[in-house]
Structures are given as structure tokens and as C-alpha cells.
Amino acid sequence: MKLIARYEDLDLGVEVEREGSGYRLTVGERTFHIDMVNCGPYVHSLRFDDGEQFSLIHDSVGNDHEVTLRGSKVKVEIVDPLALRRKQREDSAGEGGIVKALMPGRIVRILVEAGQEVAKGTGILILEAMKMENEIQAPAAGTIEEIFVKPGDTVEGGAPLVHLV
């Protein structure tokens, strides 16, 4: 199976195949023979064929994987190439103009109006969560096309707040 691994700003081609009781992986130019054992719902033991062993904690939400090993946390996105192409099309279609809530919370105040032009960094609204007021700022200059929330609304993380064009 061919996959793409995104780490930091790198896109790496990854190929995974079963090989005996283990796996054969090609990551970029390099090939590994790997033996991996599930040690519980989050803990895994991975061993390279030279015997080097890593105990790791793995958690994922959708394509976003978090792997903690030897005191480091590595965040990597694993996508299949078809899905990636679809996503790139969507991105270029301008879905990026939606400002989303980074966390769940309650809308305290709206600082802009529909139609208003804003500079990058302009405060758009105040979101209260965990007893803190957090100002959500415009990620880029533009015009506020639409506001999806009103003061007092409770929103989940990822909820659309305004459309900025």
C-alpha cells in the first residue's frame, strides 16, 4: 500500500507491505524490515531488523498520528495519495477562508461586523473557555463575508466562526 507521510514540512512517500509476521517499509529512499507488536491499546513495540527496539505510545485522530518515543513526541500525518489530491483541490477552492474555533467554548463578544475590512491580526471575537477569554484574530487581511455565531453561543472545537474573503 502506498501512503504519504507528512512530517514537519516534508512529504515522504511510504510503502507498507506485510512480510512474514512483520512488515516491509520503504520510507523515501530507505527500506526497513520491521517487526511490530501491539502491547495494549496505545503502547506498541517496534523493532528494526538490526535489533534496535522502540517502545512507543501511539494515538491518532483521523490522519493525524502522534507517536511518543524516547521522550519525544512526533506528529505525523499519514494520507493516501488519492485523498491528498482531493484535499489539495478543496484547499485551492478557498475553504481556507473559514476561521474556525481552535477550542470549544462560549462566544463572549463579536468585535467585527459583516462587510467590515480587517487587517491581519485584527481581533474578530472573544471566545471564553476554561475561565479565560481568548481573542480570535484574523489569520490574514480581508473582508468579513459572513459571521456564523452570536454572543452567548456555545461552540465545539473546529466550529466555523466567520467567513473571511
Added chain:
Amino acid sequence: MKLIARYEDLDLGVEVEREGSGYRLTVGERTFHIDMVNCGPYVHSLRFDDGEQFSLIHDSVGNDHEVTLRGSKVKVEIVDPLALRRKQREDSAGEGGIVKALMPGRIVRILVEAGQEVAKGTGILILEAMKMENEIQAPAAGTIEEIFVKPGDTVEGGAPLVHLV
């Protein structure tokens, strides 16, 4: 849904129905209105309609449920009446004559031979697990019909060891 709850030596008829966001339960003669919330994979919060609240840890394997609450562990079997009748038929068919391994381990020695008559409590074999030798004894008097294991065998918990008739 009608179920049977077995606690200690009691068989209690239980009826469960959804009621609003909670449940209506009849246990024996008594009826409860219960509100229950899932607090994680094993932790649950149960509240009776008089407001009494129990935080409990629940784990089950098949029909065997273990519920830990306020420092007590309650073991209860929940069966549906159809399955229970099936089981009773099987029991009377004499499946009870199979002596099973209570734990995984390795067979060290066999102390009886096929065809041998044994008294209740006679040592049948020695099972080694966790650095201890454990003698498995005849649960009742009878004749050893068949021996399913040999010294050196590794067995899982619940594996049949001998057939005693």
C-alpha cells in the same frame, strides 16, 4: 428486554427498558428509574431517581460482569432466559465431567492414568504457572475417561485437561 441476573445463589428476573434519556428497570419485585452516564471505557455514573449516585467501574467477559462500587466488588452474571435454558441443557448433558485448567500454564506431571478410578480430591496433574507448581485435583469421585494433555504441554486458561466420568 427480559434478562436474568445471577448474584451469589440467587436468580433474579430483570427487565430493562429505555425511558427518556435513562432507563426503567424491574429487578425482582422492585422498580427503579435510572439515569446512567458513560464516563470512559470502564467508569460509569449511575443515579437512582431519589438522587442517590454511584460511580462504578464495570468490566465484563461474556455474561460475567464485575462491578466495583464504594469499595465492594459485585460479581453478577446477566443472561437472557433463552441462553440460560440452552446452558442448563448442556450442563445436564454431562459437559461438567471435563476438568479444565483454571489458569494458563505448563503441564509438569500427570498423576493418573486413563481408566483409573479416583476419589474426590485426588491429584490429577501438576500445572506450573508463574513459578509455582499447582496440583489440579479431581472435583468429584469417578473414573478418568480420557487425558487430553501430556507433560510439557502449554495450555491456556479453560483448556480441557481430563474427562472424568
Added chain:
Amino acid sequence: MKVLIANRGEIAVRIIRACGELGYGTVAVYSEADRSALHVVYADQAVPIGPAPSRESYLRIDRILDAAKKTGADAIHPGYGFLAENAEFARACKDAGLIFVGPSPEAIEAMGHKTRARARMQAAGVPVVPGLIEPVKSFDEIAAFAHSAGFPIMIKAAAGGGGKGMRLVSTEAELRPAYDRTTSEAASFFGDPEVYAEKFIEAPRHIEVQILGDQHGNIIHLGERECTLQRRHQKVVEECPSPVVDEELRAQLGAMAVRAAAAVGYYSAGTVECLMGADKKFYFLEMNTRLQVEHPVTEMVWGIDLVKAQLLIARGGTLPWTQGDVKPSGHAIECRIYAEDPMRKFAPSPGLIRYINLPQGPGVRNENGVYSGYTVPVFYDPMLSKLVCHGSTRDAAIARMKRALTEYRVEGIETTIPFFTVIMHNADFRAGRFDTGFIDRLLPLLDISRPPADDRRVEAAISAAAILAFEESQRVQLPDDGDSAWRRAGRLEAMRGPL
């Protein structure tokens, strides 16, 4: 003896543990958002007191007293925050025939109004921070003070404390917004919009002294805590003892704290907070008339259980120690584990904790408020738990904290754990060289660095993620896999209603 704990989170669990060890029954109270909270799990009984917002539950004196009556509780422990420094609540408990586990309502009142407390302390011969004024009635008064004293100044909620409801103002332009927001937060969090201002002392240390007094007039101190490391005026790392306080200075600080407490007839556990300049001159800032978040560092070094001592005192017992009986031993450090993402400007990170691995072993104490499978609600403080490590020396305690942080794993939400790892490795922190501005100066340098792509760890991580994604793709697609609709519904339920 049955004790109702009028609080939530790790401090409620802490108090339930102490009561359990004393053989006292425990009653938890909880808001609808807290049905699955650990304090509810661990208490003998639990009583609901209203919807999620604190104003409608944890701050409702009537409902808490009802719960106490219904369960036959004999005493109420308020923890910290919420009603802990509310004299009205302490008085209502007494009127209802309940023991309030804390000081007298009069002592709470005397210390509660920060500006009046300052006047009283000055009269008792306790040194105070220069520049304090009476609470202001309007923005003009605060502007006048700022112009006469000069920037920087601090605007503080008169009813605030614990780092809440205060703002540093360095320039004229910031003054109006800061005044508005502090006033609004003071009204919202403390039910009292009054604010005051004081001259801001630059590069100070925040040192506080633990005291313990009984109802028979005996008061002792248990040395100081170093609470200089703060972010947004919230303590993040505390230690006992302070690396800059020697035995002589400790005796001076202790004597000052005992004098301050005696001036208001104080009993129970209490904390006298001071600012200390580079010249080691110290000034009374305020007295916290309750148990402090960071009390465990004192407990580990002085060998005294402050919650058990509070309960003994509340029942009328006599302090079993004189000043000469108590001695510090070793060093302890506390890190407050918050549900905040240090890589995203400490944005709150509530949600489902999928997996948690707490550090264990010698000298490690977890004051935990959460567990694997628990969903951290958005309604309250982001503090999940406290990690406290004791060692024979400060270096040993830091080494132990580093080791413990390596074991500490929380999956599902982000926490401040990586941030503490950075602090424990910082050379200035290790040398004890810091002031209250340390964290803010450290933040821009906060590079919780990632290994390069050709590092073996990254290769292993990418391989593991790819293998698990591959295995996942080979599984039948299940309609109800993982995060069940049932649980999602429960989470949405908890989110409903005003905050």
C-alpha cells in the same frame, strides 16, 4: 464525622483522601458537567447541585447547605477558589450548625478586602508593598493614580486573589482596556466589580509563608514557598524551600507571617504572600485565608499534612507542634499540569483523555484530578493535576521531576508537560536565578524542538504510524467504531447551556 467538600477537581480529591485516612465519611457535590469527575468517583456520597456554570452550582451557598443537610454532614471543607474565601459562606455554615473547615468569617473579611487588609497589616507593623490605594469608583481615579505613581502599575480586583483578576499596565494606551476587562472579569468571577491599583515592583520574587494556627491562639509557621515562576500572573512551578532564603531570613519571614496572622486572630491553615526584591527586602502582599494550591511542597518538606491539620483545628483541637518541633527536610517542587497547548500560545485544550500514564516511584506525588477516559469540561479551570517531587536537595528534586515528566503521558488533549521539561532543563532555573518575569522572557525561546526527519526516532514513528494506518485500512469499516455515538451525545450534552 462526615465532611462535605464544596469543591471539584484535584483539591476535592485531595481532601477526600485525607478524610478517608481519618475515617471520616465524605460527601462530594457536583455540577451536571461533573458527573464523571474523579471527586465524585472517590467520595462516599455525591449530591448534584446544579448546572455546569459555577454561578449556578459551586457558588450556590443555598444548594451546598441543602446537600449538607440532606446527607447529615457535620463539616464543610471549601478547598481553594469558589467559596473558600467567602465570609458569608463561612458564616452561613456556622449558622446551619456546621463546622467550616477554615478560619473565622471575621478573619476572612479582614484579609479579604485587600486594601483594608493592607492598612491593618501596616498598623500591626508588617511591611507592605508601597503604593497601595483604596478601591476606585471610576476610571478617572485609576488614571489619576497611574499619572501620579507612573507606569508600570497593577490593576487588581478588590475581591480577587490567587493571580485571578489582575493586570499589568505598562503604558497609557493599555490603561482603559485593562481597566474595563479587569472590572468585567471581577464582576463575573468574584461577583464584585471593585478594583484597585498599586505600583508594580520590577523583577521581584514571589515568596509566601505557610502558617498554621489553632482556635486557642497558637500559631506556627512552616517556612516559605518560592512561587516566582508565573505566567499571566498564575503560578506554574512552586518550590519549598526558596533557593534564596537562608535560615535567618526564614525566621524573619516566619515571624512576620505569624504577626500578620495573629493581628486578625487567625486559625486554620493560611498563607502570607510577599514580594521580595533583589535586596531580599520583603513586603506583605495579601493573605490567602485558605489552603493553597501549592500546599503539597510544604507538606513534603515539613512532614505535616495540612489538610488533616485543618480538620483537627476545625474540630477545636490544639496544634500538636510548637515552632521548635517542626523542621524542614530536603526540597520539593510542584508543576501544575494544565490542559493547555504550550505550542499554541497555551490555548485551552479540553476534551477526552484517551490515555494517561502517571509517573510513579520514589519521591513522586500525584495530586490527580482526572483519569483515562475522562472528558475535561470547558467550564472550569484548565488545571488537571499537580505533580510534586521531593528530593534530598534541590538538584535531586529537579532531577526527579525531569524523570517523572518523562514518564508522564496524556493522549487525547494537549498539556503543559513539555513546557515543564523545558523549564527543568533551563540553566537559570537550575541555578535559582529568576524573577516573576522569567516565564514571559522564556516563552519566545520556547522551542520544544523536534528531531530531524532522518533521526531513528522519527523513522520509527513514521513507520509505526504507517503500519497502524495500513492495518486500519485493512479492517472492515465499522459503522460505530471508536468514538461511539453514545459517548459523542454525552459530550454534546455536557456542552449545552450557558458557561
Added chain:
Amino acid sequence: MKVLIANRGEIAVRIIRACGELGYGTVAVYSEADRSALHVVYADQAVPIGPAPSRESYLRIDRILDAAKKTGADAIHPGYGFLAENAEFARACKDAGLIFVGPSPEAIEAMGHKTRARARMQAAGVPVVPGLIEPVKSFDEIAAFAHSAGFPIMIKAAAGGGGKGMRLVSTEAELRPAYDRTTSEAASFFGDPEVYAEKFIEAPRHIEVQILGDQHGNIIHLGERECTLQRRHQKVVEECPSPVVDEELRAQLGAMAVRAAAAVGYYSAGTVECLMGADKKFYFLEMNTRLQVEHPVTEMVWGIDLVKAQLLIARGGTLPWTQGDVKPSGHAIECRIYAEDPMRKFAPSPGLIRYINLPQGPGVRNENGVYSGYTVPVFYDPMLSKLVCHGSTRDAAIARMKRALTEYRVEGIETTIPFFTVIMHNADFRAGRFDTGFIDRLLPLLDISRPPADDRRVEAAISAAAILAFEESQRVQLPDDGDSAWRRAGRLEAMRGPL
């Protein structure tokens, strides 16, 4: 400095923690059955050393030295059990240029052969248990001893220790089977079939003294531990100090232990085990030339990290304390948490730990060797973890242990946790009235009682179970739900091969 830990389970984790705090690198070794073990997770590096059976992995000196060479380790810590008291191993480490974290091979040998050690101790003026004889070559010799000394006698493996490889024989009829089984276990576990016998002292207490010596001839003692509570000659609860030892007796015991250690030129941590009669006369039993399972109770009371001290001594350091510098403070109790079912005659209970909740909070120390999701293998000791509680008094330590046991939850396998709850509530235990037969006498009374069916707890439990069974029945039946085929395969894999 890099340390290889030639062990597994909680003690390997304990040593990895100490090394981590000292900034030393760590190398775990593991059998194929232990790939997911916690010591492998926590070590910096991990090296496989063979299949599951100890004989082919943890007892393979050649493979362990290979692993040390391959990883560039400087030192080897043997933990307890396995090769910890194997002089050949200690010598092989030295020959390979590695630091052995323990005493000299000569001291191990001198104390390792229990009967020769007794002669040497007698010569050094240390009181010994009456009736010891040389190891026997045949059953006839042991029968002759039994007839001359009279029953009861103890048959012990000459190379045994720590309660392993010993059997009490009360009647003629039991003699032959006991001899056969002890010989067979001695050959299998210690690689040496030799056994000896001694007269059994009735109703004794088992008291042991911790010593610490350096390579420069300095030896101190850290008081005694009370290890009287045993089942099948295995300690189950240990405490420090003993409830029956006063300061004067402690000084006598300490002096005896230091004399015993000095007689064999002992350095590192070591334990002198004694039997003590009701008259408080004590007899040298054996010396354990290694770290003891129960060392944490001494650490918590005496404030000294024994593993760090061992590492310091192994590197040639001088003991930083004289006898006058060290003082006990408070009381500590340890419970060994085993994967055994107390309701089914302590049958081993290996398998998948589905959920674990460790107790936390003040004065609680977990020496844990397992985690949620870990499958306990059948090949090794059933000890999962140790729970250690410290309090200012023995009563406070017991109260804390009771509280901690209430928080302790393990789902998926059975453990001895309920058994410890019974012990902590026992009036004789609380009064300190017990001898080594206490547990055996308690067992028939062990009624970990269940509440009656009309108890509200039982109603709640039945309701919860019925609701969850109902919800389960409403879900679509999934082909691969819960315990996946993949995980089941991994577990069968771990079971394969001879034990």
C-alpha cells in the same frame, strides 16, 4: 555512565528510574515474552536476550554480557532474584571490565552457601539459628537429621533465598515428597539441587536489618524491617520499623548486622535476616547480598535512596553518612500486589490487564511493573507491583494503606488487593500481634464478604450490568469487536515454547 539492568518487572523499572535521575543511560534486557514489559518501555535502550524461559534469557550470563558489550554499558545492576546472588556472574562482569552493582564475588560466595555462612557467622560471634547442618547428598541424610532433631524441620535449597525453595515438614509422611520437590525446584530455579535442613522455630518473627557499606570499609545500618507476615514462606506485607523493636534493640540488631557484614568484607546494600522469638532473642538466618524486594519501606523511613547509594558505592564512592547522621522518621508499610486470586486459594491469575487505576496522593509510592493494556505472562513471578505507604505513625501508615487500597483497581485479572484490605482491618495486625504463622491462620477466616442482595450497592451493580448488557445487545454485532484477532494472536505467540 550507562547501566544495564539484568532483570525485569518492577525492580528493573525501579533501577531505571534511579539511573534516570542520576543522568545515567539505561539498557533493558528482555526475553521474547517481555517485549511489552514496562522496563522495556522505560529504558533508553532494550536488547533481546532469548526466549521466555529464564534459563534461556534472564539467567544467560553470556547473552547479558553480550548485550552490555553491544550497547557500551559501563555497569550492570542485577536487581534481586535471577543472577543477583550469583558470584560467577559478578566475577564475569568484572572480567569483562564492567562494574557489578553489588558486593564482591567473594562476599556473595561467603554468604551464598547458607551452611558455610552460618559457620562463618558463628565464628564472628553472630548468634545463629540452632540446628543448621551441612547440605545433604541423599534423602537418607535428611531423614536421619529429621529423626534426630524431631519434626517440624525446614528443608531449604542451599542456593535458595527470598523464601524460594524451602518447605516446612511437620510429619514423617511429608518428608519424601517435600525432599523431592525442593530438590527439583532447587535444580530448576537455582541450577543447584543441593538442599539442607534446620530445626523449625515455632511462632517466630522475621526481622531483617538493612546495611550499607562502601569499598573503603565503612558500614552503617538503616534499622530493621518487620517481615513476619508470610504465606508459603513468601513475604506479603513488610514494614519499617518493626512494631516490637525499640531503640535499644534496634542498636543491638544493627551492631550484629554490621558485624556480620564486616566479617565478609561486605560492600553495597545488603540485608541480614534474623528470626526473633517472643523473648526478643534474635538469630542470624542468612544474609541477602543484594537489594531486597522490600527496600522501599526503609527508604521512606530513613530518607536514603538505596539504589542510588548502591550506584555510588559501585563507582568507588565513600558513604556520605556515618551512623550518627541517619535517623528514622515515621512508619512505612509495603503490600506486594500479586496476580493471584485470593478467593481461589491464590491461584495464579496471569492475562490481560484491561484497566488499572493506581492509588495516588500524599505518602503513597507505587513501585509499578505493569500498565493498562499489558498482558501478564505466565513465565515469571506473579508480583505485579508494590504499594508502599508512609505515615507519621504506624496507625497513620495503616490508615493510608487502607485508603490507597480503596483507590487501587485492576480489571481483567485477579489480584491480592482484597486480601490486603482484610489484613489492614485485622485487629491483631493493627495491634502488632503476629508471628510467621499469622497469614496461614488468617486464611480460613478470609471472608472477603459480599453485601446482601438488597443492599443498594448490589441493586446498583445489577442495574448497571443489566443496562450495559442491554446496550450491548442493541449494538450491531461486529466481526472484530473488542479483543481483536491481532491481539489474541500476539498473546498466543507469547505463550508458545517451553516455560
